[in-house]
Amino acid sequence: MTSAALATPVPANSARITPTGVCVPLPDGREAYFNAYWLRDNCPTSFDRQTRERVFDIFHASAAPRAASAHVHDGALEVVWAGENHTSRYPLDWLASYAAPKPRHDPADLPRHAWYADHFADLGRFAFADLMNDPARVAAWLRALIVEGMAIVTDMPDNDDALVQLVAKMGHVRPTFFGQYFDVLTHAVPTNLAYTAKALELHTDTPAEDLAPGIQFLHCRANTTTGGESLFLDGVAVANDFRVSNPEQFRLLSETAIPFYCEHDDYDMRSRQTVIELDAHGEVAGLTISQHMADVFDLPQQFLDAYYPAFCAFGRLLQDPKYVMRFRMNAGECLVFDNHRVVHGRAAYDAASGARHLHGCYADRGEMRSRYRALVSESRFK
Numbered sequence: 001m002t003s004a005a006l007a008t009p010v011p012a013n014s015a016r017i018t019p020t021g022v023c024v025p026l027p028d029g030r031e032a033y034f035n036a037y038w039l040r041d042n043c044p045t046s047f048d049r050q051t052r053e054r055v056f057d058i059f060h061a062s063a064a065p066r067a068a069s070a071h072v073h074d075g076a077l078e079v080v081w082a083g084e085n086h087t088s089r090y091p092l093d094w095l096a097s098y099a100a101p102k103p104r105h106d107p108a109d110l111p112r113h114a115w116y117a118d119h120f121a122d123l124g125r126f127a128f129a130d131l132m133n134d135p136a137r138v139a140a141w142l143r144a145l146i147v148e149g150m151a152i153v154t155d156m157p158d159n160d161d162a163l164v165q166l167v168a169k170m171g172h173v174r175p176t177f178f179g180q181y182f183d184v185l186t187h188a189v190p191t192n193l194a195y196t197a198k199a200l201e202l203h204t205d206t207p208a209e210d211l212a213p214g215i216q217f218l219h220c221r222a223n224t225t226t227g228g229e230s231l232f233l234d235g236v237a238v239a240n241d242f243r244v245s246n247p248e249q250f251r252l253l254s255e256t257a258i259p260f261y262c263e264h265d266d267y268d269m270r271s272r273q274t275v276i277e278l279d280a281h282g283e284v285a286g287l288t289i290s291q292h293m294a295d296v297f298d299l300p301q302q303f304l305d306a307y308y309p310a311f312c313a314f315g316r317l318l319q320d321p322k323y324v325m326r327f328r329m330n331a332g333e334c335l336v337f338d339n340h341r342v343v344h345g346r347a348a349y350d351a352a353s354g355a356r357h358l359h360g361c362y363a364d365r366g367e368m369r370s371r372y373r374a375l376v377s378e379s380r381f382k
């Protein structure tokens with residue numbers, strides 16, 4: 001249906017049956033067309049009140065749904081269906097919300113707020129105990145994660161269970177091939193750069209997964225070593241600036257999937273991802289970037305004549321001090337951030353100078369948005 005479906009004013013109670021649907025006068029005086037399949041499929045009785053799932057099965061309708069009569073009564077469209085003993089009643093306000101050709105309003109589809117190196121003082125900070133006790137604080141925390149992609153949870157108890165409890169406020173732990181939880185510590189025999197005291201270049205985590213985990217949690221349990229400062233930047237801010245300054249290179253990075261890997265004795269993870277991710281609106285949603293896990297580019301060599309300069313120009317821009325927040329994580333803080341948007345890293349540290357331990361895990365972005373909607377919105381089933 002197009003906006004042309006909205007036509008001239010019609011008398012308030014007349015609905016018109018057409019060969020394929022019904023034209024309905026809306027509360028604003030205009031007329032909108034609704035397809036008969038759509039109306040029949042979405043009769044309020046199609047939905048089970050208890051499970052809130054659709055129980056009507058349109059695949060088993062013996063003939064195309066057709067209205068035998070249709071009229072507006074008491075703020076609702078009433079349709080008697082031909083060939084079946086069924087009447088449907090649709091509130092006009094509800095119909096009006098589907099008359100315009102736009103997706104259903106989504107409270108979690110919030111505009112992203114890009115941030116820069118000076119953002120640290122303004123980062124959303126949420127005390128662990130408040131999140132445990134106050135759903136409004138949880139909603140504010142999730143909102144910060146949707147809008148800014150990052151927030152700090154403070155005053156975390158110094159035990160493993162604190163992270164379990166925190167993730168539960170957003171959803172479930174999303175395991176990766178490392179398992180449910182991970183600990184960033186120096187290992188005697190490291191299989192991963194994170195498990196050394198070396199610097200970790202700016203990256204997003206586990207790019208070699210088909211779908212890298214959405215939300216990352218890093219609960220700092222100890223950080224008394226020399227060095228090891230945290231580096232965080234907003235990939236959306238960088239990519240938006242790059243789109244303006246280097247549009248053709250932006251196109252290459254948002255359209256070309258490059259290979260990522262993570263390999264050791266008993267695993268060989270591989271995926272292809274675009275460095276810049278766009279959302280359904282064509283806006284920058286985030287990044288996938290990791291020099292230590294980018295595989296050897298198996299793209300045509302002539303294509304690399306254009307791709308590599310774009311990749312490097314973007315990689316250099318990511319390191320521009322204009323974007324990178326640099327700070328020290330403190331024991332008792334948990335950094336929570338969108339792993340598809342926030343690019344992070346750490347400076348090298350001196351493992352002999354003290355203790356450094358981060359306990360971490362991931363959760364899913366879709367489930368986080370679901371929890372946010374459930375906290376803030378009115379369900380049509382309530």
Ligand code: OGA
Pocket residue numbers: 184194200205228229230344345346358
């Ligand atoms: C990682 C990581 C950050 C740090 O393990 O992937 O980014 O500060 N660690 O050690």
Ligand code: ZN
Pocket residue numbers: 203204205344
């Ligand atoms: Zn990381």
